[in-house]
Amino acid sequence: MNGFIKPTLALACLGTSLAALAGCRLYDSFVDPAYPGRYEYEARGPVYEAFATQVANGHILDQTIWNYLFEPGTDKLTIAGQQRLGYLARRRPQPDPHIWLQTAFDVSYDPAAPEKMVQARAELDQKRVLAIERYLQADTAARPVAFQVAVHDPAVPSLAGPAEALMILRHYANFQGMTYAQPNSGGTGGVGVGGGIASPAGNVAGPGGR
Numbered sequence: 001m002n003g004f005i006k007p008t009l010a011l012a013c014l015g016t017s018l019a020a021l022a023g024c025r026l027y028d029s030f031v032d033p034a035y036p037g038r039y040e041y042e043a044r045g046p047v048y049e050a051f052a053t054q055v056a057n058g059h060i061l062d063q064t065i066w067n068y069l070f071e072p073g074t075d076k077l078t079i080a081g082q083q084r085l086g087y088l089a090r091r092r093p094q095p096d097p098h099i100w101l102q103t104a105f106d107v108s109y110d111p112a113a114p115e116k117m118v119q120a121r122a123e124l125d126q127k128r129v130l131a132i133e134r135y136l137q138a139d140t141a142a143r144p145v146a147f148q149v150a151v152h153d154p155a156v157p158s159l160a161g162p163a164e165a166l167m168i169l170r171h172y173a174n175f176q177g178m179t180y181a182q183p184n185s186g187g188t189g190g191v192g193v194g195g196g197i198a199s200p201a202g203n204v205a206g207p208g209g210r
Contacts, residue, residue, distance in 0.1 A: 061157055063088060064100040065132060072106045075127035077135060085132065089140050089147075099136070099149045101128055102156075125151050 032038065069081030077085070089095050104124040109117045129149045136147045159167075 059096070060100055060152075061154060063096055063098060064102055064152070064154065065128075066102045066156060067104060067106050070106075070128060070131075073108075073124070075124065075131040077131055082135060085135055086139055089136055089145065095140075095145055095147075097145055097147045099132060099147055100154075101125065101132060101149055101151045103151050103153045104128065 065081065065084065069078055069084055070076060071078060085099075088099065104121045107117055107120040107124060129151065132149050133147060136145070140147075
């Protein structure tokens with residue numbers, strides 16, 4: 001009897017497994033088993049593509065050395081220009097070697113000879129490219145980077161003064177300091193917000209110490 005039950009039970013289990021497998025395949029033929037992941041992935045593509053373009057354009061503008069970072073009509077970097085190049089050369093985890101230069105607009109224009117402005121602009125652009133390369137070579141002498149400078153003609157990004165001031169003030173208002181009770185105060189570690197000093201009782205003293 002036992003010899004009959006065991007094979008029968010094994011066949012029954014095998015039949016159940018095959019039926020379940022057939023049922024899964026039948027289910028997959030009527031529905032998308034990858035839902036909703038497949039469609040979410042496809043929906044993210046256009047969003048990422050548009051955002052990537054904005055990020056790339058913003059990065060190029062951030063890597064740009066503008067006319068106002070030179071003394072007018074010359075290839076001499078101002079102090080602000082030197083600081084800007086130093087900032088770009090110290091990016092983490094590594095600097096972007098592609099530096100952009102705004103084409104010179106601080107050249108004179110003679111209506112009787114417009115070609116002179118074209119020539120003067122090209123010559124000043126080249127001088128400024130060399131000035132940027134020389135400064136970067138000197139600034140990164142201990143950690144050389146193969147910087148490449150290219151000239152382009154973007155619009156200077158700008159924002160109205162009042163709007164920018166409001167944006168900066170609201171940004172700074174997001175930061176609040178936190179202080180903790182002294183270790184030996186016996187309290188439970190009262191927390192203060194706003195840069196005050198925690199008193200032994202766990203209370204927070206303001207900037208005046210009261």
